[in-house]
Every structure is written in structure tokens, then in C-alpha cells.
Amino acid sequence: MNKALRNPLIYGLFVLPAFVLFLAFFVYPILSAMNNSFTSWNGISKNITYIGFDNYLTAFQDAAFWKSVRNNVYFILFSCLIQVPLIVIFSLLIANVKRLKGLYKTAVFMPSIMSTAVIGILWGFIYNPDFGLANEILGVFGLPQVYWLSDKNWAMLSILITNAWQWTGFYIVMVLAAIISIPKELDEAAAIDGATGFQRATRITIPLVMPIISVVIMLSMAGAMKAADIVLVMTKGGPAGSTDVMATYMIRYAITSFRHGFGNSIAVLIFVFTIVLTALYQFFVARRTERIEY
Known part of the structure; x- marks a missing residue:
């Protein structure tokens, strides 16, 4: 047995199935999309005409495309500047709970395992202008009614809040696991030295969990670039394309119009941008976050 395990061929045979799947379901689709992005193929015909970079030029000259890119940037900024700080705050609060900690972890994690369609429909009721909870709360404070999903000034913000609500719990569990793994002796020693709870959180806990926070930020950025389902369920990119992201732009202007080549060029752009x-984040930020050992 030991002699067999020393044979490199044995390791190659174990790796081969996963490698074949990787080539079939990752490498080949990417190469195929890149090839099709240089064509005017409609996705059905056997005749494929190569048109060079025309699809990319069409996208770059379309104002609607840049509006979708801007909305993806909104997703990223909302995730990094608002969602991540809330994740850290809630993680710290739950970590310091003495009773029913498991209940709180389950409660915050529940939305992330629910279908996006269910989330979209649920928040659609909350944003309903006539009987939705959001406008009921505004009415308590005497504020005017807001058409959350049909007003282009509010639709994007409404989607961002919904998306954050769905995925915040997933990231909280990740950060919470890192916080719990910190030896209690560090916190107890700081408390004995007179450090307040805020000081212990900002000077001990958060620096020690920065590697996992960095991972959360990178996952949030990647998720923001591929966001599509929540937009399709809640607004379908409306009103007037104000909530289109790159993926919904691809569906709206390419896939449903049988412009398969153009759709593949948008898919390639999403991949490249991501x-x-x-x-860039890994080079300028994440690499400076050292692995913490204690």
C-alpha cells in the first residue's frame, strides 16, 4: 500500500476525474464564450459569422451598458461600506451574548438559505406602496408615501437593501466563527488591564479577525459583479433600466433578442471586470492582511 502511494501515477488517477470536470464545466465554457463573443451568432443557426470586436464596441458605445456597470459599482460600494460594517457589528454583538447564541446564529443565517425568488416576493410585499410595511413605518412619522420599486430614485436602493438582508447572515456566521476561535485569555487579560468593551473590540477582536473580514469583502465584491436574480425577481431591470446590472443587461439586450454573440461578449466583460x-483588491489590500496566529 505504501509503495503504491509513492507512485505519482496513483495521485494523477485520483485528480483526473476532478480535472476533467474542471475542464468541461469551467475552462471549456469560458473559451467557448470568448470565441462566440467575436461572432454575430444568434444561438440557433449553424452559420457563424466572425465580426471581430464589434460586439465589444457596441457595448462600450451603449449608455445603457455603462448604466448597468454603474449599478454593479453601487452593489460593491453598498456591500463594502454599509453591509460589511454591519456584519462586523452584529458578529461582535452575537459573540458576546450569553444565552440563546445558537438561536441568534440560526435566525440571522435563515435568509441566506432561502430562495432568491422567495426573498424578492417577500420584500415586494414590504415595499408595496399601498399596504407595505415600509410605507406603514413612514406613515407613523408623517412622511409621504414612497413607490419603492417603481420610482427610479428609490428602486436601486430598495434592491441593495434586500440583497444585503439576504446575505448578511451568511457572512455573519463566517466572522462569528473567527471571533469565537480567538482565545478568551486575550480578552480577559485586556479586561483586567482596564480596557473597555469597545477598546477590546476595536484593538483586539477586529484586528485578529481581519483576514476573514478581508475574505468577506472579496466575496461580497465577486457576488456584486454577478448579481442578477434579485433584480430580475423584483424589478426586471426597471423602471426604465434604472436597476439593470451587467447580467440583466445581457439578458435584456442579448439573450432574449437572440443576439447570442453579443450576450457572450457581455459575459466575457463581466468575467474580466470581476x-x-x-x-486589484488582492494586490493592494488583502495581501497586507497577514495571517494571525495565536
Whole structure:
């Protein structure tokens, strides 16, 4: 047995099935999309005409495309500047709960395992202008009624809040696990030295869990770039394309119009933008977050 395990061929045979699946379901689709992005193929015909970079030029010259890119940026900014701080705050609060900690962890995690369609419909009722909870709360304070999903000034913010509500719990569990793994002796020693709870959180706990917070930020950025389902369920990109993101732009202007080549060019752009964005974050920010050992 030991002699067999020393044979590199054995390891190759174990890796081969996963490698074949990787080539079939990751590498080949990417290469196929890149190839099709240079064509005017409608997705059905056997005749494929290569048109060079025309699809990319069409996208870059379309104001609606840049509006969808801007909305993806809104997703990223909302995730990094609002959602992540809330994740850290709630994680710290739950970590310091003495009783029913498991209940709180389950409660915050529940939305992330629910279907996006269910989430969208649920929040659609909350945003309903006539009987929705959001306008009922505004009415208590004497504020005017808001058409959350049909007013282009509010529709994007409404989707951002819904998306954050769905995925915040998932990231809280990740950060909470990192907080719980910190030896209690560090916190107890700081408390004995007279450090307040706020000081212990900001000077001990948060610096020690920065590696996992960095991962949460990167996952949030990647998730923001591929956001589509929540937009399709709640607004379908409306009103007037004000909530379109790159993925819904691809569906709206390419897939449903049988412009398969153009759709593949948008898919390639989403892939490239995501790779560039995460690479820049990894190079300038994440690499400076050292692994903490204690």
C-alpha cells in the first residue's frame, strides 16, 4: 500500500476525474464564450459569422451598458461600506451574548438559505406602496408615501437593501466563527488591564479577525459583479433600466433578442471586470492582511 502511494501515477488517477470536470464545466465554457463573443451568432443557426470586436464596441458605445456597470459599482460600494460594517457589528454583538447564541446564529443565517425568488416576493410585499410595511413605518412619522420599486430614485436602493438582508447572515456566521476561535485569555487579560468593551473590540477582536473580514469583502465584491436574480425577481431591470446590472443587461439586450454573440461578449466583460477587480483588491489590500496566529 505504501509503495503504491509513492507512485505519482496513483495521485494523477485520483485528480483526473476532478480535472476533467474542471475542464468541461469551467475552462471549456469560458473559451467557448470568448470565441462566440467575436461572432454575430444568434444561438440557433449553424452559420457563424466572425465580426471581430464589434460586439465589444457596441457595448462600450451603449449608455445603457455603462448604466448597468454603474449599478454593479453601487452593489460593491453598498456591500463594502454599509453591509460589511454591519456584519462586523452584529458578529461582535452575537459573540458576546450569553444565552440563546445558537438561536441568534440560526435566525440571522435563515435568509441566506432561502430562495432568491422567495426573498424578492417577500420584500415586494414590504415595499408595496399601498399596504407595505415600509410605507406603514413612514406613515407613523408623517412622511409621504414612497413607490419603492417603481420610482427610479428609490428602486436601486430598495434592491441593495434586500440583497444585503439576504446575505448578511451568511457572512455573519463566517466572522462569528473567527471571533469565537480567538482565545478568551486575550480578552480577559485586556479586561483586567482596564480596557473597555469597545477598546477590546476595536484593538483586539477586529484586528485578529481581519483576514476573514478581508475574505468577506472579496466575496461580497465577486457576488456584486454577478448579481442578477434579485433584480430580475423584483424589478426586471426597471423602471426604465434604472436597476439593470451587467447580467440583466445581457439578458435584456442579448439573450432574449437572440443576439447570442453579443450576450457572450457581455459575459466575457463581466468575467474580466470581476477578475481585474478582485486581483486589484488582492494586490493592494488583502495581501497586507497577514495571517494571525495565536
